[in-house]
Amino acid sequence: MFMVRVLIILLTGADASIGVNYGTLANDLPPPREVAEFLLHSTVINRIRLFDADPQILRAFAHTGIAVTVPVPNDQIPHLTNLSFAKRWISDHIQPHFPSTNIIRILVGNEVISTANHLLIRNLVPAMQSLHTALVSASLHRRIQITTPHSLGILSDSTPPSSAKFRQGYDTHVLKPLLSFLRTIGSPFVVNPYPFFGYSSDTLDFALFRPNPGLFDEDSKILYTNMLDAQLDSVYSAMDRLGFSDVEIVVGEIGWPSNGDKDQIGVDIATAAEFNKKVVARVNSGTGTPLMPNRTFETYIFALFNENLKSGPTSERNFGLFRSDLTPTYDIGILRPTVRTSNPESNPRSPVRGSSEKRWCVTKPGAETVALQRNIDYVCGLGLDCWPIKEGGPCYLPNTVEAHSSYAMNLFYQTMGKHEFDCDFDKTGKITALDPVISL
Ligand SMILES: *[C@@H]1O[C@H](CO)[C@@H](O)[C@H](O)[C@H]1NC(C)=O
Ligand SMILES: *[C@@H]1O[C@H](CO)[C@@H](O)[C@H](O)[C@H]1NC(C)=O
Numbered sequence: 001m002f003m004v005r006v007l008i009i010l011l012t013g014a015d016a017s018i019g020v021n022y023g024t025l026a027n028d029l030p031p032p033r034e035v036a037e038f039l040l041h042s043t044v045i046n047r048i049r050l051f052d053a054d055p056q057i058l059r060a061f062a063h064t065g066i067a068v069t070v071p072v073p074n075d076q077i078p079h080l081t082n083l084s085f086a087k088r089w090i091s092d093h094i095q096p097h098f099p100s101t102n103i104i105r106i107l108v109g110n111e112v113i114s115t116a117n118h119l120l121i122r123n124l125v126p127a128m129q130s131l132h133t134a135l136v137s138a139s140l141h142r143r144i145q146i147t148t149p150h151s152l153g154i155l156s157d158s159t160p161p162s163s164a165k166f167r168q169g170y171d172t173h174v175l176k177p178l179l180s181f182l183r184t185i186g187s188p189f190v191v192n193p194y195p196f197f198g199y200s201s202d203t204l205d206f207a208l209f210r211p212n213p214g215l216f217d218e219d220s221k222i223l224y225t226n227m228l229d230a231q232l233d234s235v236y237s238a239m240d241r242l243g244f245s246d247v248e249i250v251v252g253e254i255g256w257p258s259n260g261d262k263d264q265i266g267v268d269i270a271t272a273a274e275f276n277k278k279v280v281a282r283v284n285s286g287t288g289t290p291l292m293p294n295r296t297f298e299t300y301i302f303a304l305f306n307e308n309l310k311s312g313p314t315s316e317r318n319f320g321l322f323r324s325d326l327t328p329t330y331d332i333g334i335l336r337p338t339v340r341t342s343n344p345e346s347n348p349r350s351p352v353r354g355s356s357e358k359r360w361c362v363t364k365p366g367a368e369t370v371a372l373q374r375n376i377d378y379v380c381g382l383g384l385d386c387w388p389i390k391e392g393g394p395c396y397l398p399n400t401v402e403a404h405s406s407y408a409m410n411l412f413y414q415t416m417g418k419h420e421f422d423c424d425f426d427k428t429g430k431i432t433a434l435d436p437v438i439s440l
Pocket of ligand 1: 082083084085088
């Protein structure tokens with residue numbers, strides 16, 4: 001069967017994908033609309049995390065399909081325990097943009113436990129509960145998750161990984177209720193592991209996934225060969241100790257600067273490229289970690305841009321994958337060959353929704369197989385749901401590149417809002433009003 005009418009398109013955490021943190025502490029960044037177009041057309045980045053619920057940015061990502069995570073600032077946490085306030089927050093910041101902007105998650109506060117501000121810490125879980133209730137009232141809770149990101153400062157001790165625990169006091173008073181809530185609503189636990197902030201000259205190779213003597217965990221008898229595995233397994237052990245090993249882990253921030261102060265070792269373009277490239281490969285590989293085998297981790301690289309207004313050491317301003325003119329600081333394999341050649345001038349993205357009539361995108365007769373394979377790789381690489389054309393899936397047969405490509409291209413076309421240009425695919429697609437299932 002040729003299942004082309006699949007309209008339920010979710011960018012799920014289970015699929016390989018690449019996220020970035022879109023920080024904007026800079027005075028030289030391109031307009032959000034340009035950024036959104038660039039990410040959509042020129043990179044395989046399919047998720048972004050914002051640091052500010054900026055309406056201009058939220059509008060810029062409308063109709064791109066890119067999954068967007070929206071933050072709530074720390075100072076709003078005490079107010080959000082008030083349900084009417086939480087409802088207003090959702091109606092002011094989320095509802096004007098959803099579903100045209102693919103908002104998938106709200107992060108309540110940022111590394112709240114590390115602030116040591118008891119007013120915020122005490123109100124964190126109640127604020128999350130209240131926001132969730134507000135989402136339920138708006139019938140958005142099945143589409144938008146609520147969670148909060150943590151630094152590894154939540155661990156009291158992380159060596160060896162198998163003995164890691166959350167900091168005493170916070171473990172039972174905050175993290176346990178938090179994990180319990182996340183489990184109930186099916187949201188992930190978000191952590192920001194930064195091997196960059198954990199290495200010394202002795203452990204640089206360990207941090208960079210290079211050959212090194214490793215870290216032997218006497219208790220579990222596991223030899224850790226890289227710092228990220230050790231950090232993630234420490235988080236896992238601490239969660240497991242409280243009985244929450246089943247809650248999914250998302251890597252909210254991870255990165256390496258490409259420029260630092262003179263005395264800093266391991267800080268240059270080549271090292272940043274090496275680290276980020278290995279991280280992207282690692283988290284998507286399905287290798288997992290010693291305690292979490294065969295998993296992928298939804299991961300957000302820090303950061304999209306160098307941010308020239310950040311304070312602190314030079315490295316703080318140089319975490320960006322891209323410069324402000326959208327040229328890559330270095331390439332980690334996230335730029336993609338242009339699938340669609342149509343340039344924006346000759347083919348403007350319409351702000352209105354495309355055709356609402358029944359239309360399908362299929363392969364043009366005579367299109368080259370390599371181009372069609374590229375279409376499949378592109379669409380499925382975005383994280384769209386391609387399982388029906390995998391072996392055993394309902395649309396696997398006929399097992400031809402042409403049929404699979406039609407499926408993938410149509411999936412993309414339907415997801416992106418059925419604009420004519422969503423079926424261009426470098427002139428290998430055509431829109432048809434004939435239902436391909438019937439006409440087969
Ligand atoms: C709760 O929030 C609403 C709406 O912002 C506000 O009018 C009300 O005064 C708040 N209640 C309390 C107890 O702060
Ligand atoms: C992980 O995958 C390997 C290879 O496919 C398999 O042998 C192993 O049983 C899997 N482990 C778990 C825990 O699923």
